Amino acid sequence: MPLDTFQFARAEAEAWKLAQLGPNPIESNISVEHVPNEAATVIRPRWQVDASWTYNSRFFGGGFVIETEENVTFKGVLTSAQVASPLQAEFCSLICAMKMTRRLGLNSMRFESDCLELVRLIEEDEDWPSLATELEEFYATFSSFHFDNGLKLKEKGKTMNSARG
Structure with missing residues (x-):
């Protein structure tokens, strides 16, 4: 994998981590601990996914941050053959994360993405012929998870989807 792709993926992962902290305490004059924000309550295990295209x-390239418990974090990257669009790269990264979760023997995982277009695509169950292969693979992988609260899809910093087994 080219070094610049790795560095970009790492920078994206760090930016994602900072985005989870909520508003800047200096700007709001409120300490982070007192900010009423869903991001302050971290649900684990969680898998944050991002792609670089x-x-x-x-x-x-794709980047992953997996938090299994407080202070237990794993990071990873992937490189794959080029795809047609940034959305397709995000989708491929999510599918890869889902498959790795199953290979690790986990049936409970919260997936998070900062790609609003991907979230809407899945949430609204839209028909995108250019992503037919990815959608089919996503739903096949998705069906191997068990959900107790249904599928939750939200924007950056929120839930991508939450699997509970």
Whole structure:
């Protein structure tokens, strides 16, 4: 994997982590602990997913941050053959994370993404012919999880989907 792709994925993971802290305490004059924000309550285990895509590149990259318990974090990256769009790269990264979760023997995981377009695509169950393969693979993988509260899909910093087994 090219070093710049790895560095970009790492920077994206750090930005994601900072986004989870909510409003800047200096700007709001309120300490982070007192900010009423859903992001302050971290539900674990969780898997944060992000992708990096560049036009005319041979590859795209993905980054993962897995938190299984408080202070227990794993990070990873992936490189794969280039896909047609940034949305497709985000989708492929999510599917890869879901498959890794199952390979690890976990049937309970909260997936999070900052890609609003991906969240809406899944939430609204839209028909996107250009993503038919990814949608089919997503639903096949998705069916291997058990959900007690249904599927929750929200914007950046919120739940991507929550699987409870």
